[in-house]
Structure formats: C-alpha cells, structure tokens
Amino acid sequence: MQLIFDRGGSVRGPVGDPELVELYRHPAPEAGAWLRTNFVTSLDGSISGPDGRSGSINTSSDQHVFAMHRALADAVVVAGGTARHEGYRAVDLAPWQQAIRTAEGLAPLPMLVVVTRSGRLDPSIARPADGPGGPVVVATTVDNPAADLGPLRDSGVEVLELGTVEVDLTGLVDELAGRGLPRLLCEGGPHLHRDLLAAGLVDELSLTLAPVVVGGRGPRTTAGGELPETLGFGLQFALLGDDGALFTSYRRDPLRAVSA
Secondary structure, X not given: XXXXXXXXXXXXXXXXXXXXXXXXXXXXXXXOOEEEEEEEEOOOOOXXXXXXXXXXXXXXHHHHHHHHHHHOOOXXXXXXXXXXXXXXXXXXXXXXXXXXXXXXXXXXXXXXXXXXXXOOOOHHHHOOOOOXXXXXXXXXXXXXXXXXXXXXXXXXXXXXXXXXXXXXXHHHHHHHHHOOOOEEEEOOOHHHHHHHXXXXXXXXXXXXXXXXXXXXXXXXXOOOOOOOEEOXXXXXXXXXXXXXXXXXXXXXXXXXXXXX
C-alpha cells in the first residue's frame, strides 16, 4: 500500500501497519466524540455488489483497512437494518488487532452499538461469531414493547431507550463519549449515515473506491431526504492499495459548507 497524499505532511511512499495506525488513529477531541463513517463504493457509486452486500465489491486491502478501523475504535455503530442484513454479531478481533489495541491503551474489544427504532433484533447478536466478543448495546426508542426488548436484555445486550419517534443520535453520541468511548466508527447503513450527517455528528468520512463497476441501482452512502445544508469536507490523506483500491479520508471543513 502506498501513501499518495497526506495533509499532515507524511512522506509519500510504502506504508505498513505502524503507518496505518498513525494515519487512522482517531484525533483526541478535548470534549465529546470523534465519529468516523466508513464505506466502500464501486467506481459507479454503489455500496453493494449484485448480491446486495458490500463484501462483494471490497478487496483484500479494503478488508485489512476495515479491520484496522475496528482495531482503533472504542465502539462500532451500525443501523439495525444493516446489522440484520450483514449478520452482525458482537465484535471479535484477530490477535494482531488486539495487539494494536493494547499498544493504544484501548479496551480489549470494541463495543457494538446497534441503532434501531423498532428494537427487533435476533438476541444471538450478543454472541460473537468466533472467540470472545465485545459488549453489545442496542439504542432504540422509548415506546417499544417489552416483548421485543426482553429477549435482548436476557441475552446480555444493554438496551438504551433514547428518543420517541426516532433514536436521539446526539444523545447517543454524548452517552458514549460520557462513558469514555469517544472513538466512534459508523459502518452504515445509508439512512443512519444521512441522519448522522444531518445532525452534524460526522467528523470524518473514510471512503474506499473499489476498482469495479457494477451497474444496476445499488444504494449510495446516504439515503433519505436532502440535508439541511451541503456539508463541506476536506481531503486529509489518500492511499493506494496494491490491488487498485483507493482509500480516502475526508474531515469536516465548515469553510467548504454551502447553504442548500
């Protein structure tokens, strides 16, 4: 993998895991959280392949960077629909990811936070696919039936009831930061991404451009209504994978914002 641009001034050239840690380490905000969203898209803008999953368009280098993101996050945030569709479970990590977390002074495993208005999730989400898994929190609204939430609680999932009609995303981010979990990684889906952007909660957008074209009507990184304003982001760094994937990191730049 090659570093081809860095606003921070790093020398362009080959990078390994130590350099990736330096690039992808979350900035330490004086207060609150740093929320990064991460998506892979095809050259024609789709975040999924013909099978409807992101895994069918990502590359080996994207899989590694995806794993690096998780190694550096306090909590992985995902929408309920994405969690159900992609088969999310409590986060488990490989030994090399755990070693990075130890060196960074992070908890052994990141928390999985599922945002779902309905609260309808399979309780098996509390169990990792393999080995030990991190804690699981479900953020939902206050009016869900106890019959839906009870099995989750019984499985060891913590349920946060935030908001009425919609999950209070600002309240959720504040809650996580208040628990000492400021490094937040959102992995989708498009509706949650749009709502986080609309609430002004996204600090960084990590976007991988996979070297494929899929056609069709695949989803974008956002879905739903227009944002109240066009948000501005500035390129922080760019990497080129050996398999042709292009990795970009864009950070919020209010000076680039344009009123809608």
